[in-house]
Amino acid sequence: MAHLSSKLFYMGFIKNQTELAGKMNLSLY
Secondary structure: OOHHHHHHHHHHHHHHEEEEEEEEHHHHO
16 A cells, blocks of 8 residues: 555655646746
């Protein structure tokens, strides 16, 4: 259970980082 939740947390973290990077890239142009 702990392994599954940590995996979901990691995936969520990657998703947030990707969206944040996308917003930063859009603001540069």
